[in-house]
Amino acid sequence: MNLIPGNRLTLLQNGVEYFPALEAAIDHARREIFLESYIYQYDETGRQISAALKRAARRGVTVHLLLDGFGARTLPKAVVGEMRAAGMQVMFYRPDVSLRLKRHRLRRLHRKIAVIDTRIAFVGGINIIDDMDAPGQIPPRFDYAVAVEGPLLAEIHQSARRLWALIGWLQLRRHRSRSRRQSAPLRIAPRGSIAAAFVxxxxxxxxxxxxxxxxxxxxxxxxxxxxxxxxxxxxxxxxxxxxxxxxxxxxxxxxxxxxxxxxxxxxxxxxxxxxxxxxxxxxxxxxxxxxxxxxxxxxxxxxxxxxxxxxxxxxxxxxxxxxxxxxxxxxxxxxxxxxxxxxxxxxxxxxxxxxxxxxxxxxxxxxxxxxxxxxxxxxxxxxxxxxx
Missing domain, CATH: 3.30.870.10 (Endonuclease Chain A)
Structure with missing residues (x-):
């Protein structure tokens, strides 16, 4: 595990703190966005984040949305079509959903990552879903994410970019974005004093x-x-x-x-x-x-x-x-x-x-x-x- 010094980390508890921070970061994006999620529901939260992503794409930001084929299987095809029509790039990780117990079908994309302009990243356990919509319980779902600023961003960005390129290659698609042409390691200035690792x-x-x-x-x-x-x-x-x-x-x-x-x-x-x-x-x-x-x-x-x-x-x-x-x-x-x-x-x-x-x-x-x-x-x- 490689601990990298010089980072600022902000703990975000539940969607009430995470989603406003994510939406604000998307609205400030100028170059590129990578967003990965296991679940992507088109509920109130999903519509809000989708609208922000489409706004970003329409102003020229390269938007990469990578979703799990099982976790996001209920996302309507019409919604995906609207995203692509707005200029977003959308792919699904292992879209061949099956109940058969074959190991490659059980390997899912469960991570939740967002990287915006190599300026800020979010890593945690919160899916794109309204955590206040919780029938039969007291909302919200209890979960966390962390906002990352500083040199650790380089590793998170590289991981998101490489996975996007890999899935694009496996699905025989070409995604010619500025992020894929970038091969040299990023150097990001320190923003804080925390030593942290992306694992x-x-x-x-x-x-x-x-x-x-x-x-x-x-x-x-x-x-x-x-x-x-x-x-x-x-x-x-x-x-x-x-x-x-x-x-x-x-x-x-x-x-x-x-x-x-x-x-x-x-x-x-x-x-x-x-x-x-x-x-x-x-x-x-x-x-x-x-x-x-x-x-x-x-x-x-x-x-x-x-x-x-x-x-x-x-x-x-x-x-x-x-x-x-x-x-x-x-x-x-x-x-x-x-x-x-x-x-x-x-x-x-x-x-x-x-x-x-x-x-x-x-x-x-x-x-x-x-x-x-x-x-x-x-x-x-x-x-x-x-x-x-």
Whole structure:
């Protein structure tokens, strides 16, 4: 992991902070925009961001919109046509959606990135979707993004540009934009004092980068580990690292999904609760709204914000992107936000209560865990998951 100094990072919580910042950056764009998203709903938020992107394209900005073929499958074709008519370039990552368990179809574009003029970038877990439209819960969905200014932008820009070029080549399309003609590495002046890294996961050179970043930070922890994850189903290495951290006196806190969004993953993760609680790890179940965050703070200094869950789908299949920061102020802001979420919207799971839960709940958890293992095996990843 390459920490680059001289950055300014701004933590953005939920869509109420993220979407106005993203729209303002788009409206100030003068040369190019790269926007990647797993989900792109054409709801109130989607229409607002789409309008900003079309305004940018009409004033001559080169707009690249890359969406996942599964996550954005409900985006109307007519809307995509309107975007292209306005001058936007739109592509879909693996548009061949199928329920068959073939590994190449399970590899999705799950990262959420925006890069504007190599002036500012956004990295996080927030999709283009109205997070206030949350029937049956108290909105908004609980999530984060980070605005990045400074030298780290060069790596984020390069990653977005290369992925766009790759998908264009794979789909046999030509996208002759100014960004593709640029080959020399960018040099961006410092904008702050934070050392940060752009950590991504792909299926070629960076398969284990995000997992290894977590492992290095957990293994070196001396005081406290706080992890908030929407879908938490770690492999053996991360499970052991957390247990060993707790054994050496580190306070380990997990803020996890309390509401059922995806039935199988929800109950599969609960199969691990007994082992984690028995090791002295604190687990808090977040019920206030849907937890969609993928963040962590370790020792009040190391922090990460991104799109990657700690589960087999994020760590072995999807394209993901996180920002890792080594800065007490940034980490402190994120830590304070997480502690507030625990205080206001979560309930601690106590080990005695968990050990005396009804038999059928344990059975459901272990059956779900077994099904996840089976699905990973059908896709050819069971051994890698258990060894991860």
């Amino acid at each position: 991504r996961r792909d299926n070629i050179r960076h398969r284990g980068d995000i997992e290894n970043a977590y492992l290095d930070a957990i293994d070196s922890a001396t005081d406290e580990i706080i992890i908030a994850n929407a879908y938490f189903l770690p492999g053996r290495r991360i499970r052991q690292a957390l247990v060993q951290a707790a054994a050496r006196g580190v306070r380990v806190v997990l803020l996890l999904q309390g509401r059922v969004e995806y039935f199988l993953l929800h109950y599969a993760s609960r199969a691990l609760y007994g082992m984690l609680l028995g090791a002295g790890i604190e687990i808090y179940s977040y019920h206030k709204s849907f937890l969609h965050a993928k963040v962590a703070v370790i020792d009040g200094r190391w922090a990460t914000v991104g799109s990657s869950n700690i589960d087999p789908f994020s760590l072995m299949l999807a394209r993901e992107a996180n920002v890792v920061a080594l800065d007490a102020d940034f980490a402190g802001t994120l830590r304070g936000s997480l502690l507030q979420a625990i205080s206001e919207g979560a309930q601690q799971i106590m080990v005695d209560h968990w050990n005396h839960q009804p038999y059928y709940q344990r059975f459901l958890a272990w059956v779900s865990y077994g099904l996840v293992r089976f699905l990973m095996g059908m896709a050819g990843y069971a051994r890698r998951y258990e060894e991860a």
